[in-house]
Amino acid sequence: MSERGLNTVSLAGHAATSPQFKNLYAEGMGLVEETATYLDGPGRQAAKVLPRMASVLYAAESMRLTTRLMQMASWLLLQRAVNNGEMTRDQVISEKSKVRLDGFNVDRAAPGWNELPEAFLDLIERSLRLQNRVALLDREVYRPQETQSFVNDNQNSVQAQLSLLHTAFGNN
DSSP, X not given: OOHHHHTOOOHHHHHTTSXXXXXXXXXXXXXXXXXXXXHHTHHHHHHHTSOHHHHHHHHHHHHHHHHHHHHHHHHHHHHHHHHTTSSOHHHHHHHHTTOOOSOOOOOTTSTTGGGSXXXXXXXXXXXXXXXXXXXXXXXXXXXXXXXXXXXXHSXXXXXXXXXXXXXXXXXX
């Protein structure tokens, strides 16, 4: 490994065990609860009046949304367990293999997409942003060689770290 690679700071690795993780955990679990409340209440009512194509898309996207959120919640619970000393890193790595953080993307060009309720679309977008942040954190913490090869391929390691931060936290 190059000397420059040894000096790269793993911001995500520190974030996974820092107080900021509590904020990410609360955000993730809050989004799970908010989504469940929406789907069981206002979302159910809104779905009843959707045109046929939008109704079918709503059902499919609801399943993708809940699956995406459950996968992220599983990862967050595992990370909290390792942070609290309830599980070892090796135990978490073994269990984490069952968690899928990639995929579950959406087709915004699908017929009926623009007819979906705005509150539902907001939940989807927020879940996708959270999924990207959790997936980046997962790669940084549990598969650093993938992140390191990205940094080594980049001529400017500061720019690479800024890109990682942008990916993790978006424009917000």
